[in-house]
Amino acid sequence: MLKCTVNGKEIEVAEGTMVIEAFKQAGEDIAHYCWHPGLSVAGVCRLCMIEVEGAPRLMIACNTQVTEGMVVSNNSAKVQEAVKWGLDFHLINHPLDCPICDQAGECGLQDQYMKFGQYDPEMAERKVKKRKVVDLGRKIVLDTERCILCSRCVRFTDEVTKTSELGIFNRGDRSEIGTHEDKPLDNDYAVNVVDICPVGALTSKDFRFKQRVWYLDNDSTVCNGCSTGCNVNVYYNEKGYFRVKPEHNKDINDYWMCDKGRNIFKHVNKENRLLKAIKKTEAGTQMMAPGAAAKDVASLIKNYSSDQVAVVFTGQYTNEEYEDAMMYIDKLGTKKVYHWVNNSESFDDFDGILLRGDKNPNTAGLIKALEAKSLNSTWEQLEAELNSGAIKLVILAGPELQEYFPDIQEKIQLFSKAENLVVLSSNPNPAYRDVDYLIPMKTFVEKKGSFTNFAGTVQKIQKMRLVVSQALSLGEAMQLMAGDELQIGASL
Amino acid sequence: MFQLANERVEKIKSEMQRYETKQSAIIPALYQVQEQYGWVSKEALDFLADLMEIPVAEIREVFTFYTMFNQKPTGKFHLQVCTNISCSMAGGRELTDYICKKLNVKPGDTTADGKFSVSKVECLGSCDTAPVMQNNFEYHENLNEAKIDQIIESLQKLN
Ligand code: SF4
Numbered sequence: 001m002l003k004c005t006v007n008g009k010e011i012e013v014a015e016g017t018m019v020i021e022a023f024k025q026a027g028e029d030i031a032h033y034c035w036h037p038g039l040s041v042a043g044v045c046r047l048c049m050i051e052v053e054g055a056p057r058l059m060i061a062c063n064t065q066v067t068e069g070m071v072v073s074n075n076s077a078k079v080q081e082a083v084k085w086g087l088d089f090h091l092i093n094h095p096l097d098c099p100i101c102d103q104a105g106e107c108g109l110q111d112q113y114m115k116f117g118q119y120d121p122e123m124a125e126r127k128v129k130k131r132k133v134v135d136l137g138r139k140i141v142l143d144t145e146r147c148i149l150c151s152r153c154v155r156f157t158d159e160v161t162k163t164s165e166l167g168i169f170n171r172g173d174r175s176e177i178g179t180h181e182d183k184p185l186d187n188d189y190a191v192n193v194v195d196i197c198p199v200g201a202l203t204s205k206d207f208r209f210k211q212r213v214w215y216l217d218n219d220s221t222v223c224n225g226c227s228t229g230c231n232v233n234v235y236y237n238e239k240g241y242f243r244v245k246p247e248h249n250k251d252i253n254d255y256w257m258c259d260k261g262r263n264i265f266k267h268v269n270k271e272n273r274l275l276k277a278i279k280k281t282e283a284g285t286q287m288m289a290p291g292a293a294a295k296d297v298a299s300l301i302k303n304y305s306s307d308q309v310a311v312v313f314t315g316q317y318t319n320e321e322y323e324d325a326m327m328y329i330d331k332l333g334t335k336k337v338y339h340w341v342n343n344s345e346s347f348d349d350f351d352g353i354l355l356r357g358d359k360n361p362n363t364a365g366l367i368k369a370l371e372a373k374s375l376n377s378t379w380e381q382l383e384a385e386l387n388s389g390a391i392k393l394v395i396l397a398g399p400e401l402q403e404y405f406p407d408i409q410e411k412i413q414l415f416s417k418a419e420n421l422v423v424l425s426s427n428p429n430p431a432y433r434d435v436d437y438l439i440p441m442k443t444f445v446e447k448k449g450s451f452t453n454f455a456g457t458v459q460k461i462q463k464m465r466l467v468v469s470q471a472l473s474l475g476e477a478m479q480l481m482a483g484d485e486l487q488i489g490a491s492l
Numbered sequence: 493m494f495q496l497a498n499e500r501v502e503k504i505k506s507e508m509q510r511y512e513t514k515q516s517a518i519i520p521a522l523y524q525v526q527e528q529y530g531w532v533s534k535e536a537l538d539f540l541a542d543l544m545e546i547p548v549a550e551i552r553e554v555f556t557f558y559t560m561f562n563q564k565p566t567g568k569f570h571l572q573v574c575t576n577i578s579c580s581m582a583g584g585r586e587l588t589d590y591i592c593k594k595l596n597v598k599p600g601d602t603t604a605d606g607k608f609s610v611s612k613v614e615c616l617g618s619c620d621t622a623p624v625m626q627n628n629f630e631y632h633e634n635l636n637e638a639k640i641d642q643i644i645e646s647l648q649k650l651n
Pocket residue numbers: 146147148149150151152153154177196197198199201202
């Protein structure tokens with residue numbers, strides 16, 4: 001450990017710590033654009049200026065290592081003056097089109113300008129105009145004149161994805177970020193460059209112009225897109241859910257997430273949801289409140305013996321829901337509980353970065369819950385008993401992210417061999433058209449609980465804004481179907 | 493399909509062995525293309541990327557950084573006027589305007605008869621004799637309008 005003094009605060013840092021990290025550790029503000037903790041050091045923005053006691057001139061904090069007894073500061077007039085001019089240089093050719101820029105509100109230039117702005121710029125030359133609205137494929141739009149050439153995005157494609165699509169072309173004040181011949185930037189992690197771009201040069205096509213960021217709240221949770229369980233922040237307001245960004249977790253996803261995970265909020269929004277329970281009747285269909293439908297199922301179940309009832313789970317629910325569900329399965333008395341493993345061929349795939357072939361956030365949790373009750377029926381048994389007619393009623397805890405279950409239609413056909421099929425699902429699906437009961441479920445942002453990732457790490461998810469307030473959790477649905485009343489306020 | 497003469501391909505391969513990193517061979521490789529074609533096309537960049545197993549963006553970074561690589565075909569005489577600091581202070585930019593007006597072209601363009609291209613370039617390493625211009629590989633130093641008139645006149649005569 002090394003002792004050092006940062007803006008008068010004495011702290012201890014690990015050997016090899018850069019001064020900029022020491023500032024962060026000490027909780028002292030330090031302006032910076034090019035430095036990013038997940039990337040190599042570039043030292044090009046010249047904003048992280050510091051004064052080191054005993055050194056004749058200012059230095060950059062991102063490329064200076066802490067030494068024993070070092071005394072550094074960035075609160076002197078000298079440093080402030082240097083940062084002010086550094087910032088003014090960044091703004092020389094910047095278009096300042098904040099009113100039409102998606103980054104406004106979370107822009108590094110805006111943030112630093114509030115502190116270090118000249119307010120009365122002294123630049124008399126005309127701005128160099130560069131290309132705007134450059135289409136970089138289906139995910140990203142580039143505005144080259146907003147770019148401050150920090151090179152974060154270039155380092156990301158060089159170091160993290162190792163795809164090296166991006167480069168800085170031309171030189172001097174005509175330097176421009178881009179891909180060769182505007183080729184699409186569409187690797188599986190491309191949208192991370194939008195997050196790390198400190199300005200509005202790289203924006204997400206999906207999110208562009210949907211919302212001003214200051215109208216959004218956010219909460220942290222865990223991505224339910226695969227068994228990696230990246231830590232993410234989900235952004236929403238009263239109009240719905242709008243975007244997902246990664247949140248740092250050094251043991252799981254570092255600073256990144258995959259682009260597929262960026263879509264996990266879409267099914268949550270009202271226009272895509274199942275709002276009411278649907279019961280199939282002689283006359284057609286009947287809309288019901290979700291709770292009432294589950295109670296209806298409870299009376300239906302009474303017509304059968306316990307071994308005529310089967311329950312099928314997908315790995316898309318929380319540990320707590322499985323635990324509750326198992327309790328009520330005990331009550332129902334059936335041992336016929338099955339695990340629907342989606343895309344089993346690619347189940348063990350891993351792309352070497354984050355993405356896993358197991359497209360379920362909680363396969364491990366489900367397996368554990370089944371094992372705890374010694375429930376080990378095989379899929380072959382389910383098929384055989386459906387074919388023989390031994391199973392009369394199937395309850396399916398359907399997938400929340402249906403796109404990862406390409407065999408949905410096929411499986412529903414199989415389950416439909418039973419006299420009655422009850423499907424629990426947050427979203428409708430054409431395959432569910434003929435099921436006997438379709439009951440709306442909560443999505444992963446509408447309930448508390450935890451997921452266990454591929455490595456056995458248990459991570460909490462958070463309840464954010466309810467979209468379908470009547471929707472049930474898996475535990476609640478099983479409770480009602482087992483004939484119990486819900487306790488008021490017990491809802492997850 | 494872009495093609496490069498065999499001996500040039502071989503030359504590039506040997507340049508790649510010469511340095512600690514193969515990135516160092518990007519400039520010599522670009523020269524090989526430019527010597528054969530007079531300029532470097534985007535297909536050529538893709539070709540080099542495949543040949544050298546270097547991401548094409550990296551090659552393009554080098555290619556567009558240096559003004560000595562031509563991004564489009566040039567005229568017979570490529571007048572490259574230095575507009576870096578020393579030359580600018582000695583009137584290099586005004587001289588460029590003068591040449592362009594005289595030949596009726598814009599910087600970066602070629603005259604209609606295909607004879608002259610004019611471009612602004614970075615420091616030619618001859619600041620002591622600023623302003624400086626390069627016609628193809630030939631240097632013209634301590635320039636002024638009268639000298640430009642002379643040079644262009646003599647080039648007009650060459651056919
Ligand atoms: S596009 Fe953004 S991240 Fe990339 S160099 Fe420019 S400012 Fe930095």
